[in-house]
Amino acid sequence: MNIKKNKIIVTGSAGFIGSALCMKLLDRGDIVLGVDNHNNYYDPKIKDARLKRLTKYSNYKHYKVDLTDQESLRSIFNDHKINKVVNLAAQAGVRYSIENPMTYINSNIVGFAHILENCRRYKIQHLVYASTSSVYGANTKMPFSEHDSTNHQLSLYAASKKSNELMAHTYSYLYKIPTTGLRFFTVYGPWGRPDMALFKFTKSILDNKSIDVFNHGNHTRDFTYIDDIVEGVLNTLDYPATANNDWNGNHPDPATSKAPWRIYNIGNNKPVKLMDYINALEKALGKKAKIDFLPLQPGDVPDTNANVHNLISKFNYTPKTSIDQGISNFVKWYKNYYQI
Secondary structure, eight states: OOOOOOEEEETTTHHHHHHHHHHHHHHTOOOOEEEOOOOSSSOOHEEEEEHHHHHTTTEEEEEEOOTTOHHHHHHHHHHHHOOOOEOOOOOOHHHHHHHHHHIIIIIIIIIHHHHHHHHTTTSSSSEEEEEEGGGGOOOOOSSBTSSSOOOSSSSHHHHHHHHHHHHHHHHHHHHHOOOOEEOOOOOOTOOOOSSHHHHHHHHHHTOOEEEGGEEEEEEEEEEHHHHHHHHHHHHHHHHHHTTTTTTSSSSSSSHHSSEEEEEEEEEOOOOOEEHHHHHHHHHTTTOOOEEOOOOOOOOOOOOBBOOOOHHHHOOOOOOOOHHHHHHHHHHHHHHHHHHH
């Protein structure tokens, strides 16, 4: 099916997922307006390097704007006839949220409220926004399903993302704005964030330093390769939610069936033990890791496992990248980027 080309705002466009999504949108001919505040949560140099890949396109325009800057954000919407919005800008990180809670309130809640207000004001056709597997919090039932309770978050990061889902539902219900929330499961791959485990592990192993492995290595994660994540975002972006189209046709909340609102898990649907993940990295690097086993960290959950049946049945979502291949791709990129 030919998808009509759109004018799309992507927030977090210099970020890991945002820059990868922009590349795909630009390649297929969409006009992309990137918004990113270039904060220093991690080394801004990698954000600049990601951005250089985008500014080569004539159909890309970049704005260095923080979502909390309501007037600057509104002027972007006002100056362009926007069709759709993908909100990926957020303060990430579970552990960072424990010591810096107000950063999450401002970026993830106040900033998202500004996005919703502009979507309402300018009658956006579809808002897709990033949520997280962390919203499942203390849930122990596996795999995590979109119909499971998400009332017991274990970090402010998770709570801020749950707030986004609730805020989006309210705007969808009151103002009929089609919104789709995507609960990402442990995204990894080339151009990733330096604060993520794969980045830290790779650097430490190459530097002959020990890696910290929490919960004594007894984690499982539904690691999802960046290309598979982007595929899921594109699938949902091109088909806005409509009222009464929830994934099983019988949602227990009658208000939801009247709102053009959806939530989907995006994961690999193949959880991997953390130690197997580390073994795959050792294989790709050709080098063994020195490991310091530590207790479970506050805010962390032992296991994640995505039920992606709804995304498969609705969009034929098919994650294709194995852990071995994904980690190998990352290591090749890492060595090239850092000229190792």
